């Protein structure tokens with residue numbers, strides 16, 4: 272069977288694919304945003320001295336990281352309405368369910384990244400800030416966090432790439448993201464290659480735009496020449512991406 | 517208890533332990549305003565612990581520590597008292613994401629609430645005093661160890677503290693850079709600021725110290741003027757320690 276370029280191009284510029292891609296990218300962005308918002312206080316919290324509540328938090332985060340994302344999606348979509356009647360209302364859409372499930376899942380992974388980044392900061396930084404009479408909040412705001420963000424940025428960007436691909440799981444709860452649009456087109460026409468190629472182009476464009484933005488952000492955050500010299504190149508990052516796919 | 521206005525740091529019956537290990541065992545020491553005190557002693561004797569207790573960086577378990585007549589209670593008061601006491605660390609602990617100038621103005625702006633322009637003028641003045649004015653816009657990683665330590669001294673001075681604490685300020689430096697840091701400290705000592713310095717640089721101690729505090733096993737074993745300490749230490753432990761320093 273030959274590759275029909277016109278089918279490929281029609282799919283590429285169809286509103287269905289464009290909408291699917293928009294749902295994919297907005298689901299990934301919104302889930303990551305909520306995940307990061309939860310993860311920063313969570314990471315600061317679990318970095319403290321051990322206690323009952325900290326132990327419990329770690330267990331919850333462990334469950335969210337350990338359970339398959341597919342299971343979490345199905346759980347939120349199917350089981351939540353059984354427990355809480357408010358989730359039986361029509362506003363509880365597949366998109367919302369996917370957003371909740373992926374946000375929680377992402378929060379758990381991102382907490383791990385942030386905790387490691389905070390742990391990588393020399394305790395001497397804290398001592399120096401303290402000795403200067405700074406409050407704990409001032410030390411966090413002006414000393415620790417700016418350094419931790421720099422450490423956390425590359426793994427965070429990788430995490431987003433993974434998340435972008437994981438959104439395709441939401442097709443099981445009938446969310447019309449890019450992958451389910453593709454599957455539907457294939458199911459009616461059986462022109463696998465053309466539609467899969469169109470989907471691939473969308474995913475790659477989204478990922479490479481992200482890698483480009485990440486590289487720019489990292490360059491802005493670099494605070495000395497020696498770091499920028501050891502920066503992995505775009506090519507290295509693309510290779511790393513290919514390995515994870 | 518009689519309050520002497522000239523007492524900068526008063527340490528009374530201070531003890532501190534790490535789990536089962538006694539790091540400070542009933543330490544008493546009074547440091548007069550303007551005094552230059554050098555603390556020395558074998559590794560693990562509690563020198564760092566003692567100097568970190570002086571600005572409440574390490575909490576002590578018992579006893580009292582008063583700074584300029586005040587024994588601060590509660591986090592807010594402790595933070596306030598810390599502004600009066602600058603500290604310089606063995607590993608510099610400069611903020612790597614900030615330039616030299618930003619390192620020096622961060623705390624003055626955030627803690628002392630100085631206007632930025634005023635803080636910057638102050639920073640340039642102190643950077644000039646440690647002979648490093650021309651490096652103001654560089655990042656710490658672009659400087660040598662000796663330069664970084666001088667920036668750390670300037671950063672502490674920008675809080676205009678009444679006392680300065682130094683914990684082995686030259687022991688992480690290459691030998692050829694020790695001199696430039698000690699020179700700055702000798703100049704600083706001439707300005708009348710209270711200075712407490714943990715160091716094994718005995719030539720420096722002879723030159724600037726009014727008294728040498730010798731510690732061993734979490735206790736102050738001997739306090740003596742430098743001449744007496746180096747030529748006729750009264751404790752056997754201090755004499756052993758000094759003889760080992762020869763090598």
Ligand SMILES: Nc1ncnc2c1ncn2[C@@H]1O[C@H](COP(=O)(O)OP(=O)(O)OP(=O)(O)O)[C@@H](O)[C@H]1O
Pocket residue numbers: 534537539557558559560561562563564565566
């Ligand atoms: N955070 C800590 N937890 C447990 N033990 C500690 C801690 N800090 C210091 N100690 C112990 O307390 C003792 C005194 O330490 P301190 O750092 O005050 O010694 P020091 O005289 O400064 O030694 P050095 O010359 O090696 O710097 C050491 O035996 C050390 O192992």
Ligand SMILES: [Mg+2]
Pocket residue numbers: 563564565683684
């Ligand atoms: Mg020490």
